[in-house]
Amino acid sequence: MKNTSEDEPLVAALLRAIEERGLRLSIDPEEGALPASSWCRVLLAGRDDLTLSIEVDDEYGDATDEKPALLLHLVLATCECYEEAEDVLEWAVEAELDPSEARVQDLFSRLGDVVPRIREVVGREVKAVPAWDFTLNSGAARALRER
16 A cells, blocks of 8 residues: 555644745755765745755655655754754764764754754754654655655
8 A cells, every 4th residue: 555645644744834834845956065975955945035054864865846845854854863962973973974074063063053943944843754764665754755
């Protein structure tokens, strides 16, 4: 049986957040200085002409403008990883980046500015899909990919 967003509460919550908050998500076409080849920059725009930019790890190459719920998941996964880390070393290890690289330290610093602003727009009640779902391509991850 094919999963749909209606079958997955986490996906439904992502879709609801996009609709209720008037969010628009897209991939920033500017490459810029990304910390690793699997990373991309996502633009998150809200109702108040506010546009935020955040670097996210698209480990499985799923990011596309046609999948805003998946982009929101990537944004939230980045926020959650940052919020759970005690410092740049812990965050970099979790993100599988080299904490001694200046661009990684710069990214951590930028996240310190942008994550609270994203939380103001999106809220804290909306959560990213668990990483394990993506590893196994099951549950909510499969529903996001098929959407």
